[in-house]
Amino acid sequence: MSSKYMTSPAELQSRLQSLQQEYLLHGDLPAKDIELLFTGDFEGREVVWNARIMTLQEYARHHKVASDPLQFIDIRQQQGKFFIEIGLNIEQIDQAAVERTIIMIRKYKRLRPGRHEYGARSKTE
Numbered sequence: 001m002s003s004k005y006m007t008s009p010a011e012l013q014s015r016l017q018s019l020q021q022e023y024l025l026h027g028d029l030p031a032k033d034i035e036l037l038f039t040g041d042f043e044g045r046e047v048v049w050n051a052r053i054m055t056l057q058e059y060a061r062h063h064k065v066a067s068d069p070l071q072f073i074d075i076r077q078q079q080g081k082f083f084i085e086i087g088l089n090i091e092q093i094d095q096a097a098v099e100r101t102i103i104m105i106r107k108y109k110r111l112r113p114g115r116h117e118y119g120a121r122s123k124t125e
Contacts, residue, residue, distance in 0.1 A: 004026050004035065004037070004050075005037075005050045005081050006037055006048045006050065006081075007048055007080045007081050008048065009039045009046040009047060009048050012024070012037055012038075012039055012048050013039060016039075022038065022099075022102070023036050023037060023038035023098070023102060024036060024037040024038075025098070029093060029094050029095055029098070030092040030093060030094045031092065031093050032054060032055050032057065032058035032092060032093065033052065033053075033054040033055070033058045033093070034052070034053050034054070034093050034098065035050075035051065035052050036051050036052075036053070036098065037049065037050060037051065038051065038102050038105075040102075040105055040106045041106065041109075042075075042082060042111055043111075047082045048081070048082060049082055049083075049084050049105065050081055050082060050083045050084070051083075051084045051085075051086065051101075051105075052083075052084070052085045052086070053086045053088065053093050053097070053098060053101055054085075054086070054087055054088070054093070055087070055088060055089075055090055055091065055092060055093065056069050056071065056087050056088065056089050057091075059087045069087070069117075070117035070118060070119060071086075071087055071088055071089050071117065071118055071119040072085075072086070072087045072115055072116060072117045072118070073085070073086050073105075073111070073115070073116050073118070074086075074114070074115040074116075075111060075112065075113050075114065075116075076113060076114075077113065084105065086101055086105075088101070089119065
């Protein structure tokens with residue numbers, strides 16, 4: 001893979017099968033912010049999610065947030081690639097958090113482009 005971004009689900013699936021993995025991780029766990037690739041369904045078709053998962057605390061270090069930000073999913077498409085950014089109200093991103101997040105994205109059938117907030121609030125400042 002010449003780039004960390006991919007568009008072809010078949011190409012990613014082939015690579016994942018050869019590595020015997022469910023997703024490709026860019027970085028080490030545990031972390032506050034991690035990038036990964038996985039496949040999933042979006043608006044009725046299989047896509048490669050070029051994903052970034054971060055803690056709300058890490059997100060707040062780089063963005064202005066309310067005193068009690070909500071978890072979020074932000075989906076955008078650019079030049080045929082699907083990007084998803086997920087902010088979680090947890091202390092750190094570990095393997096279990098990555099796997100739960102992938103399951104959540106794969107099971108949620110009403111994903112739409114844009115930013116969507118959900119869940120419990122954090123006291124991140």
